[in-house]
Amino acid sequence: MKSFDTIRKRAAERKGGEAVLRTLLPTAADNKALAKLSDDRVLSTMANRIFSAGFVWSVIEAKWPGFEEAFLGFEPRKLLFQPDDFWGELASDKRIVRNGSKIKAVRDNAAFVVDIAKEHGSFGKFLAGWPAGDQVGLLDLLSKRGSRLGGATGQYLLRWLGWDAFIVSGDFAAALQDAGLEIAETPTSKRDLTAIQKQLNAWHAETGLPYVHLSRILSMSIGVNRSAEELQRYMGEE
DNA sequence: GAGGTCCTTATATCGTCGGT
DNA sequence: ACCGACGATATAAGGACCTC
Numbered sequence: 001m002k003s004f005d006t007i008r009k010r011a012a013e014r015k016g017g018e019a020v021l022r023t024l025l026p027t028a029a030d031n032k033a034l035a036k037l038s039d040d041r042v043l044s045t046m047a048n049r050i051f052s053a054g055f056v057w058s059v060i061e062a063k064w065p066g067f068e069e070a071f072l073g074f075e076p077r078k079l080l081f082q083p084d085d086f087w088g089e090l091a092s093d094k095r096i097v098r099n100g101s102k103i104k105a106v107r108d109n110a111a112f113v114v115d116i117a118k119e120h121g122s123f124g125k126f127l128a129g130w131p132a133g134d135q136v137g138l139l140d141l142l143s144k145r146g147s148r149l150g151g152a153t154g155q156y157l158l159r160w161l162g163w164d165a166f167i168v169s170g171d172f173a174a175a176l177q178d179a180g181l182e183i184a185e186t187p188t189s190k191r192d193l194t195a196i197q198k199q200l201n202a203w204h205a206e207t208g209l210p211y212v213h214l215s216r217i218l219s220m221s222i223g224v225n226r227s228a229e230e231l232q233r234y235m236g237e238e
Numbered sequence: 239g240a241g242g243t244c245c246t247t248a249t250a251t252c253g254t255c256g257g258t
Numbered sequence: 259a260c261c262g263a264c265g266a267t268a269t270a271a272g273g274a275c276c277t278c
Contacts, residue, residue: 053266
Protein backbone atom coordinates (compact mmCIF):
# COMPACT_ATOMS: atom_id res chain seq x y z
CA MET A 1 0.00 0.00 0.00
CA LYS A 2 1.39 3.40 -0.96
CA SER A 3 1.95 6.02 1.68
CA PHE A 4 -0.35 9.01 1.43
CA ASP A 5 2.65 11.24 0.97
CA THR A 6 3.42 9.61 -2.39
CA ILE A 7 -0.14 10.21 -3.54
CA ARG A 8 -0.12 13.80 -2.37
CA LYS A 9 3.14 14.48 -4.22
CA ARG A 10 1.68 13.10 -7.43
CA ALA A 11 -1.45 15.25 -7.02
CA ALA A 12 0.65 18.35 -6.38
CA GLU A 13 2.78 17.70 -9.47
CA ARG A 14 -0.30 17.37 -11.66
CA LYS A 15 -1.83 20.55 -10.34
CA GLY A 16 1.29 22.72 -10.56
CA GLY A 17 2.79 22.40 -7.12
CA GLU A 18 1.94 22.09 -3.46
CA ALA A 19 0.81 25.73 -3.20
CA VAL A 20 -1.74 25.32 -5.99
CA LEU A 21 -2.90 22.04 -4.51
CA ARG A 22 -3.70 23.78 -1.24
CA THR A 23 -6.01 26.26 -2.97
CA LEU A 24 -7.95 23.36 -4.50
CA LEU A 25 -8.84 21.71 -1.21
CA PRO A 26 -12.40 22.14 0.07
CA THR A 27 -13.01 23.96 3.32
CA ALA A 28 -12.50 21.53 6.18
CA ALA A 29 -15.67 20.42 7.95
CA ASP A 30 -16.71 22.39 11.02
CA ASN A 31 -18.71 20.38 13.54
CA LYS A 32 -19.73 23.47 15.50
CA ALA A 33 -21.42 24.93 12.43
CA LEU A 34 -22.92 21.54 11.66
CA ALA A 35 -24.47 21.30 15.12
CA LYS A 36 -26.20 24.66 14.52
CA LEU A 37 -27.68 23.65 11.19
CA SER A 38 -31.47 23.90 11.24
CA ASP A 39 -33.62 20.94 10.28
CA ASP A 40 -35.24 22.79 7.37
CA ARG A 41 -31.82 23.37 5.76
CA VAL A 42 -31.02 19.69 6.20
CA LEU A 43 -34.26 18.65 4.50
CA SER A 44 -33.69 21.23 1.77
CA THR A 45 -30.26 19.78 1.05
CA MET A 46 -31.65 16.24 1.07
CA ALA A 47 -34.29 17.24 -1.46
CA ASN A 48 -31.72 19.09 -3.55
CA ARG A 49 -29.48 16.05 -3.77
CA ILE A 50 -32.37 13.66 -4.42
CA PHE A 51 -33.81 15.74 -7.23
CA SER A 52 -30.35 16.32 -8.71
CA ALA A 53 -29.66 12.59 -8.84
CA GLY A 54 -30.08 11.48 -12.42
CA PHE A 55 -30.58 14.96 -13.84
CA VAL A 56 -28.40 17.66 -15.22
CA TRP A 57 -27.63 19.49 -12.00
CA SER A 58 -28.03 22.93 -13.57
CA VAL A 59 -31.70 22.20 -14.23
CA ILE A 60 -32.39 21.70 -10.54
CA GLU A 61 -30.22 24.65 -9.60
CA ALA A 62 -32.18 26.99 -11.88
CA LYS A 63 -35.51 25.86 -10.48
CA TRP A 64 -34.42 25.80 -6.85
CA PRO A 65 -36.18 28.97 -5.64
CA GLY A 66 -39.39 27.39 -6.93
CA PHE A 67 -38.67 24.24 -4.93
CA GLU A 68 -38.21 26.26 -1.75
CA GLU A 69 -41.58 27.94 -2.33
CA ALA A 70 -43.46 24.81 -3.27
CA PHE A 71 -42.09 22.83 -0.32
CA LEU A 72 -42.79 25.61 2.23
CA GLY A 73 -39.12 26.31 2.89
CA PHE A 74 -38.60 22.63 3.69
CA GLU A 75 -39.77 23.14 7.25
CA PRO A 76 -40.26 19.45 8.14
CA ARG A 77 -42.88 19.90 10.84
CA LYS A 78 -44.92 22.23 8.67
CA LEU A 79 -44.74 19.75 5.80
CA LEU A 80 -45.87 16.86 7.95
CA PHE A 81 -49.04 18.83 8.81
CA GLN A 82 -50.03 19.07 5.16
CA PRO A 83 -52.87 16.85 3.94
CA ASP A 84 -52.53 14.35 1.11
CA ASP A 85 -54.01 16.94 -1.27
CA PHE A 86 -51.00 19.19 -0.76
CA TRP A 87 -48.70 16.40 -1.93
CA GLY A 88 -51.01 15.44 -4.75
CA GLU A 89 -50.96 18.98 -6.10
CA LEU A 90 -47.17 19.04 -6.05
CA ALA A 91 -47.23 16.28 -8.66
CA SER A 92 -48.40 18.88 -11.20
CA ASP A 93 -46.62 21.93 -9.77
CA LYS A 94 -44.49 23.49 -12.49
CA ARG A 95 -42.24 25.22 -9.98
CA ILE A 96 -40.58 21.87 -9.28
CA VAL A 97 -39.57 18.71 -11.14
CA ARG A 98 -42.76 16.65 -11.12
CA ASN A 99 -41.36 13.28 -10.19
CA GLY A 100 -43.81 11.48 -7.94
CA SER A 101 -41.39 9.16 -6.20
CA LYS A 102 -38.93 11.96 -5.47
CA ILE A 103 -41.73 14.14 -4.09
CA LYS A 104 -42.71 11.25 -1.86
CA ALA A 105 -39.08 10.93 -0.74
CA VAL A 106 -39.25 14.51 0.56
CA ARG A 107 -42.33 13.65 2.59
CA ASP A 108 -40.70 10.50 3.98
CA ASN A 109 -37.50 12.34 4.77
CA ALA A 110 -39.40 15.09 6.59
CA ALA A 111 -40.50 12.36 8.99
CA PHE A 112 -36.98 10.96 9.09
CA VAL A 113 -35.48 14.35 9.99
CA VAL A 114 -38.05 14.91 12.73
CA ASP A 115 -37.40 11.44 14.16
CA ILE A 116 -33.67 12.00 14.35
CA ALA A 117 -34.21 15.48 15.78
CA LYS A 118 -36.35 13.98 18.52
CA GLU A 119 -33.57 11.56 19.38
CA HIS A 120 -30.67 14.01 19.22
CA GLY A 121 -32.01 17.57 19.46
CA SER A 122 -31.56 18.30 15.78
CA PHE A 123 -30.33 16.55 12.69
CA GLY A 124 -27.21 18.71 12.66
CA LYS A 125 -26.37 17.75 16.24
CA PHE A 126 -26.79 14.12 15.32
CA LEU A 127 -24.35 14.51 12.41
CA ALA A 128 -21.87 16.46 14.48
CA GLY A 129 -21.81 13.64 16.99
CA TRP A 130 -21.25 10.83 14.52
CA PRO A 131 -17.56 9.78 14.33
CA ALA A 132 -15.84 10.78 11.07
CA GLY A 133 -14.11 7.39 11.02
CA ASP A 134 -17.42 5.62 10.44
CA GLN A 135 -18.93 7.21 7.36
CA VAL A 136 -19.93 3.77 6.10
CA GLY A 137 -22.11 3.24 9.15
CA LEU A 138 -23.67 6.68 8.74
CA LEU A 139 -24.42 6.06 5.07
CA ASP A 140 -26.03 2.80 5.99
CA LEU A 141 -28.30 4.57 8.45
CA LEU A 142 -29.21 7.25 5.88
CA SER A 143 -30.05 4.58 3.37
CA LYS A 144 -32.11 2.45 5.75
CA ARG A 145 -34.00 5.10 7.70
CA GLY A 146 -34.14 7.80 5.05
CA SER A 147 -35.62 7.64 1.58
CA ARG A 148 -33.43 7.65 -1.56
CA LEU A 149 -30.40 8.64 0.46
CA GLY A 150 -28.24 5.62 -0.30
CA GLY A 151 -25.18 5.43 -2.50
CA ALA A 152 -23.65 8.53 -3.99
CA THR A 153 -26.59 10.73 -2.96
CA GLY A 154 -25.80 10.00 0.67
CA GLN A 155 -22.14 10.87 0.16
CA TYR A 156 -22.96 14.11 -1.62
CA LEU A 157 -25.53 14.94 1.05
CA LEU A 158 -22.96 14.62 3.82
CA ARG A 159 -20.43 16.72 1.91
CA TRP A 160 -23.05 19.39 1.07
CA LEU A 161 -24.17 19.59 4.68
CA GLY A 162 -20.60 20.15 5.81
CA TRP A 163 -19.88 16.76 7.34
CA ASP A 164 -16.30 15.49 6.90
CA ALA A 165 -17.17 13.13 4.07
CA PHE A 166 -15.27 11.32 1.36
CA ILE A 167 -16.93 10.83 -2.02
CA VAL A 168 -16.33 7.63 -3.96
CA SER A 169 -15.94 9.12 -7.45
CA GLY A 170 -14.34 7.25 -10.35
CA ASP A 171 -11.00 8.96 -9.82
CA PHE A 172 -11.16 8.38 -6.08
CA ALA A 173 -11.66 4.64 -6.63
CA ALA A 174 -8.95 4.54 -9.31
CA ALA A 175 -6.46 6.21 -6.96
CA LEU A 176 -7.21 3.65 -4.25
CA GLN A 177 -6.80 0.79 -6.71
CA ASP A 178 -3.54 2.29 -7.86
CA ALA A 179 -2.40 2.51 -4.27
CA GLY A 180 -2.90 -1.23 -3.96
CA LEU A 181 -6.41 -1.58 -2.52
CA GLU A 182 -8.36 -4.40 -4.14
CA ILE A 183 -11.77 -2.93 -4.86
CA ALA A 184 -14.15 -2.76 -7.81
CA GLU A 185 -13.91 -0.04 -10.46
CA THR A 186 -17.14 1.43 -9.11
CA PRO A 187 -17.17 0.21 -5.52
CA THR A 188 -20.61 -0.02 -3.94
CA SER A 189 -20.50 -3.33 -2.13
CA LYS A 190 -20.35 -3.42 1.62
CA ARG A 191 -17.03 -5.25 1.47
CA ASP A 192 -15.44 -2.58 -0.76
CA LEU A 193 -16.84 0.33 1.24
CA THR A 194 -15.54 -1.18 4.45
CA ALA A 195 -12.10 -1.67 2.89
CA ILE A 196 -12.13 1.96 1.71
CA GLN A 197 -13.11 3.21 5.15
CA LYS A 198 -10.34 1.20 6.78
CA GLN A 199 -7.71 2.56 4.41
CA LEU A 200 -8.87 6.16 4.81
CA ASN A 201 -8.85 5.77 8.57
CA ALA A 202 -5.25 4.62 8.35
CA TRP A 203 -4.28 7.61 6.18
CA HIS A 204 -6.21 9.92 8.48
CA ALA A 205 -4.12 8.64 11.38
CA GLU A 206 -0.95 8.91 9.30
CA THR A 207 -1.49 12.49 8.08
CA GLY A 208 -4.00 14.08 10.45
CA LEU A 209 -5.87 15.41 7.38
CA PRO A 210 -9.66 15.68 7.36
CA TYR A 211 -11.47 13.16 5.16
CA VAL A 212 -12.61 15.87 2.73
CA HIS A 213 -8.96 16.60 2.00
CA LEU A 214 -7.91 12.95 1.75
CA SER A 215 -10.81 12.44 -0.66
CA ARG A 216 -10.01 15.43 -2.84
CA ILE A 217 -6.27 14.75 -2.96
CA LEU A 218 -6.86 11.14 -4.01
CA SER A 219 -9.19 12.28 -6.82
CA MET A 220 -6.73 14.90 -8.01
CA SER A 221 -3.87 12.40 -8.11
CA ILE A 222 -5.20 10.42 -11.09
CA GLY A 223 -7.46 10.52 -14.17
CA VAL A 224 -8.54 13.62 -16.05
CA ASN A 225 -6.78 16.70 -14.74
CA ARG A 226 -9.79 18.83 -13.91
CA SER A 227 -9.83 22.59 -13.65
CA ALA A 228 -10.51 24.44 -10.41
CA GLU A 229 -13.97 25.38 -11.77
CA GLU A 230 -14.89 21.76 -12.33
CA LEU A 231 -13.68 20.78 -8.89
CA GLN A 232 -15.83 23.50 -7.34
CA ARG A 233 -18.89 21.47 -8.27
CA TYR A 234 -17.98 18.81 -5.75
CA MET A 235 -17.52 21.20 -2.87
CA GLY A 236 -21.17 21.54 -2.05
CA GLU A 237 -20.77 25.29 -2.18
CA GLU A 238 -22.73 27.35 -4.65
C1' DG B 239 -30.47 -29.81 2.87
C1' DA B 240 -34.55 -26.72 3.08
C1' DG B 241 -35.57 -22.12 3.96
C1' DG B 242 -34.42 -17.62 4.90
C1' DT B 243 -31.50 -13.52 4.79
C1' DC B 244 -28.17 -10.73 3.07
C1' DC B 245 -25.46 -9.21 -0.77
C1' DT B 246 -24.52 -8.42 -5.77
C1' DT B 247 -25.60 -7.46 -10.41
C1' DA B 248 -28.45 -6.00 -14.27
C1' DT B 249 -32.15 -3.34 -15.89
C1' DA B 250 -35.82 0.18 -16.01
C1' DT B 251 -36.81 4.57 -14.84
C1' DC B 252 -37.43 9.49 -13.74
C1' DG B 253 -38.23 15.24 -16.20
C1' DT B 254 -36.01 18.70 -18.69
C1' DC B 255 -33.34 20.56 -22.18
C1' DG B 256 -31.22 20.93 -26.57
C1' DG B 257 -30.70 19.14 -30.93
C1' DT B 258 -32.78 16.88 -35.11
C1' DA C 259 -42.76 16.15 -32.30
C1' DC C 260 -39.51 13.10 -30.81
C1' DC C 261 -34.91 11.34 -29.14
C1' DG C 262 -30.83 11.08 -26.43
C1' DA C 263 -28.10 12.67 -22.56
C1' DC C 264 -27.80 13.31 -17.92
C1' DG C 265 -26.77 10.34 -12.69
C1' DA C 266 -28.26 7.58 -9.47
C1' DT C 267 -32.01 4.86 -7.31
C1' DA C 268 -35.57 1.10 -7.01
C1' DT C 269 -36.49 -3.23 -8.08
C1' DA C 270 -36.07 -7.85 -9.44
C1' DA C 271 -33.52 -11.81 -10.06
C1' DG C 272 -29.62 -14.55 -9.05
C1' DG C 273 -25.85 -16.07 -5.66
C1' DA C 274 -23.54 -16.71 -1.40
C1' DC C 275 -23.81 -17.68 3.16
C1' DC C 276 -26.17 -18.93 7.53
C1' DT C 277 -29.23 -21.41 10.69
C1' DC C 278 -31.67 -25.07 12.25
